[in-house]
Amino acid sequence: MQAISYKYSPKRNYLLVFSRIFVGCLFIFSGLIKANDPIGFGYKLQEYFEVFHLIAFQNQAVMWAILLCSLEMVLGILLLLGLYGKKVALGLLILILFFTFLTFYSAFFNVVTSCGCFGDAIPLTPWQSFSKDLILLVFIGIIFYFREQIIPLFHHEISQALTLSATIVFSLGIGVYTYNFLPFIDFLPYKEGNNLPELMRIPEGAPMDEYEISYTLKHKESGEIKKVTDKIYLAQEFWKDENWEIIGDPESKLVKVGYDAPIKDLNITDARGVEYTKEIIENPYYNLLIVSYNLDRANQNALEQINEIAINAAEQYNIRTVLLTSSAAQKVDELNDHINLFMETFYADAVPLKSMVRANPGIILMKNGYVIKKWHYHTLPTYEALADNYFSNLD
Numbered sequence: 001m002q003a004i005s006y007k008y009s010p011k012r013n014y015l016l017v018f019s020r021i022f023v024g025c026l027f028i029f030s031g032l033i034k035a036n037d038p039i040g041f042g043y044k045l046q047e048y049f050e051v052f053h054l055i056a057f058q059n060q061a062v063m064w065a066i067l068l069c070s071l072e073m074v075l076g077i078l079l080l081l082g083l084y085g086k087k088v089a090l091g092l093l094i095l096i097l098f099f100t101f102l103t104f105y106s107a108f109f110n111v112v113t114s115c116g117c118f119g120d121a122i123p124l125t126p127w128q129s130f131s132k133d134l135i136l137l138v139f140i141g142i143i144f145y146f147r148e149q150i151i152p153l154f155h156h157e158i159s160q161a162l163t164l165s166a167t168i169v170f171s172l173g174i175g176v177y178t179y180n181f182l183p184f185i186d187f188l189p190y191k192e193g194n195n196l197p198e199l200m201r202i203p204e205g206a207p208m209d210e211y212e213i214s215y216t217l218k219h220k221e222s223g224e225i226k227k228v229t230d231k232i233y234l235a236q237e238f239w240k241d242e243n244w245e246i247i248g249d250p251e252s253k254l255v256k257v258g259y260d261a262p263i264k265d266l267n268i269t270d271a272r273g274v275e276y277t278k279e280i281i282e283n284p285y286y287n288l289l290i291v292s293y294n295l296d297r298a299n300q301n302a303l304e305q306i307n308e309i310a311i312n313a314a315e316q317y318n319i320r321t322v323l324l325t326s327s328a329a330q331k332v333d334e335l336n337d338h339i340n341l342f343m344e345t346f347y348a349d350a351v352p353l354k355s356m357v358r359a360n361p362g363i364i365l366m367k368n369g370y371v372i373k374k375w376h377y378h379t380l381p382t383y384e385a386l387a388d389n390y391f392s393n394l395d
Contacts, residue, residue, distance in 0.1 A: 027076030035069035044116035066175035073171040085150030120187040189262035206259035292361040293353035302377035326350035
């Protein structure tokens with residue numbers, strides 16, 4: 001009787017309540033943040049698939065991203081409501097054990113530099129992610145141990161089933177919506193209102209990366225080998241002592257990270273490799289950037305519609321339209337043969353292009369370095385709307 005009384009003591013119940021609220025809210029938050037940008041989370045999953053040689057899952061990364069985000073939200077909501085307590089507790093335990101293994105593997109072997117646990121909203125290093133999962137593991141362990149004490153908010157089976165169904169539809173719906181349109185909140189540096197040239201510059205006086213150089217020294221007579229830093233090497237004047245010689249190459253180690261420009265990998269060139277980054281993104285007039293990192297996977301109907309917009313915009317308002325892609329020039333030629341491209345073509349790495357707009361293709365309206373507006377190909381503006389809202393305003 002004493003053991004049973006201890007197990008159901010108020011102190012343990014309060015611990016369970018806190019654990020449910022903490023874990024439930026965190027899982028809902030984590031799922032929502034990633035569902036806000038399932039394409040971005042899909043890119044992160046592709047990194048994991050590559051590490052574990054799961055090549056067959058690469059093309060379905062976004063689908064898995066949406067399902068995983070939805071699962072997190074469903075488990076979090078059900079946990080807060082107390083519905084299906086035993087099954088939810090087991091599901092949480094399996095999921096957190098899997099996440100903990102994944103983040104430890106990433107951190108220990110340094111294979112994925114950011115886990116994507118909270119998307120681009122809260123970037124975490126692999127070790128930070130692993131620490132977070134260890135904390136969650138403790139609280140989920142408490143929930144699993146006391147799973148018998150989880151009392152549902154309501155007991156009617158039909159009400160529980162309807163709630164479960166609504167939760168699944170709601171959770172899946174968010175990811176499907178943002179995949180087919182754009183994220184509700186853009187956490188990337190190319191979001192609307194940002195000035196891209198400013199985000200590419202390193203401010204004057206900004207701290208730079210600091211490195212520590214290590215030398216391996218060998219004593220010529222005794223054969224003793226020691227490793228010293230550059231500071232010790234200079235302070236103790238090893239360079240003056242003829243008995244010591246440097247063997248091997250010096251080792252460089254980053255000890256302090258300096259200022260990191262939000263945009264550091266955008267390099268726009270033409271087919272010959274001549275750079276046009278500054279000219280394009282600092283254009284003082286309205287201009288359209290059509291972003292399609294992969295022309296083979298781009299929506300061809302959307303490209304045709306965008307091409308018509310480019311023709312009208314150039315003829316009526318002399319608007320410059322630029323196609324940015326990481327595809328080969330041959331693919332651009334094939335597209336040109338198909339739709340007679342009425343836009344200049346430039347090339348950039350796929351990584352920044354994927355960050356510029358979560359669509360293939362997507363449109364970015366820019367002026368004087370600022371991102372004015374972005375559109376998914378499912379919500380393409382008409383030429384008339386662009387002219388009325390933007391081009392006709394000459395100020």
